[in-house]
Amino acid sequence: MLVPRHADDALSTRRFQSSLRTMLLAVTCVALGVAFGFAIVVLIAAALGVVYSIRRRRADWAIGIVVGLAVITSTGVGSSVQVRLDTGDQRVCYWGIPAYYRLMPPEVRRTLASLEDEEAPNRWVWCATQVGSNNADAMVHRFYRCAAVWVSEDREVAKLIVRDLADYLRKTHATQGLPDCSPMLWPDVVEVGEDFADGTVVVGWASMPEVQRYLAAKGRTPQD
Structure with missing residues (x-):
């Protein structure tokens, strides 16, 4: 039986459109994964599942x-913390999407941002939250707050410290060890202070x- 040419063309068109939609979906998933982290793929899959269920008129599947997804998220699965390398600001994400921010006090953020160091760029990286009994994200927050205190004491030393913090987060994501600058x-x-409202470098630190x-490991002396 011969198939009419127009029917064959229509079938080819549908196949092309289907392939194009699949390609666009894949590109979108990759783009969102790069922008928000690949945990967002789970959210995309859930959204597609809901759409498919509705199209099949299966509201029970969608629900x-x-x-x-809500139950899984409530247990902490899919949540993560990201740290901004130059200022130490933090944001809490669910399935890769920022939900809320833990910002440094404005003065601290301005102080750290004023260093303008290319080795500690304005970029967000993932940070561990719990490593054994250690609250890694809280530890990192304190480190950045203390780094800000150094800016008024010795700006170049402050740069070294923030560079080390950024390098530590890029390489380990606070999952192990401590940054070189921890001493x-x-x-x-x-x-x-307890609320990190103010701080000072102790007198006699150079000795x-x-x-x-x-x-010395950085090729500097306190008199530099």
Whole structure:
């Protein structure tokens, strides 16, 4: 049986359109994954599942997908924290989408941003939240707050510290170890209030052995 030419053309057109839609969906998923992290693919899959269920007139499927995703999210699955490398601001994301921010105090943010160091760019990276008994994101927040105290004491040392923090987050995402600059941020070197509202570098810091070792490793001396 011969198939009319126009029917064959229509079938080819439908196949082409289907392939084009699939390609556009794949490109969109990759673009969103790059922008927000590939955890967002789960959210996209859930959305597609809901759309498919509605088109099949299966409201129970759609409700099940939404409820299931909500239950999973409520347990903490799909949540993550990202840190801005230059200022230490944090944002909490669900399935890769920023939900709310934990911003540094405005003065602290301006102080850190004023360093304008290319090695600590305005870029967000993923940060661990819990490593054993350590709240890694809270630790990183404190480190950046203490780094800001150094700006008024020694701007170049502050740059070294923020660079180390950025490098630490890029390489380990705070999942292991400590940044190289951690000796410069301990309470016996930098004193800050409980709310981090103010802080000072202790008098005589230049003569402290841990400070001298850190600066020597960076090719500097406290007198630089």
